[in-house]
Amino acid sequence: MPKCNHCGAHVSERFARVFANERGEIHACVSCSANAGIAEAAKERARGA
Structure with a gap:
């Protein structure tokens, strides 16, 4: 099961496909x-990684 690289929480396969x-x-x-900022936060954290 996929998980968030930032906090370690499990996410759905569907969420992983999208984000x-x-x-x-x-x-x-x-x-x-x-929820409103997931895409923006993901982009920012990816740039910093």
């Missing part, structure tokens, strides 16, 4: 980011 980067990493999830 994971090209390497399958998820840099923000609903547990560590507001």
